Amino acid sequence: MLVLTAAVGRRRPGDLGTRQTLQRSPFARVMFMDIGALSTLGALFLALTGQTRARVPGAVASLFLGSFALLPALAYEDWVALSREDRVQGRHPDSLN
Numbered sequence: 001m002l003v004l005t006a007a008v009g010r011r012r013p014g015d016l017g018t019r020q021t022l023q024r025s026p027f028a029r030v031m032f033m034d035i036g037a038l039s040t041l042g043a044l045f046l047a048l049t050g051q052t053r054a055r056v057p058g059a060v061a062s063l064f065l066g067s068f069a070l071l072p073a074l075a076y077e078d079w080v081a082l083s084r085e086d087r088v089q090g091r092h093p094d095s096l097n
Contacts, residue, residue, distance in 0.1 A: 003068060039066045046070065050077050 011017075021028045039062050047059040050073075058073025 006068070035066060039063065039070060042067075042070045042074070046073055046077070052077060052080050 016024070022032060043059040043062045046055050046062065050056075050058070054073060054076055058069060058076070061069035062073065
């Protein structure tokens with residue numbers, strides 16, 4: 001839904017644009033900076049602790065796309081780690097036990 005809303009979402013009457021919001025609201029400016037800082041930290045975490053070849057492209061993409069790239073990259077890393085763990089323990093990934 002997040003990607004769909006960002007891609008096809010429309011402005012509503014009375015909405016301030018991004019630029020006007022950042023000019024008027026100190027809270028919006030702080031949140032905007034916070035989001036950038038968190039994406040950068042997430043990219044660093046992914047690059048340093050990731051185990052797949054997707055870690056570096058995911059980290060670089062998250063610097064430009066934020067959570068649109070970071071969350072899928074972290075989910076993929078986790079999925080691969082869980083699959084490896086299941087193989088080591090001899091379990092089928094789709095089983096409930």
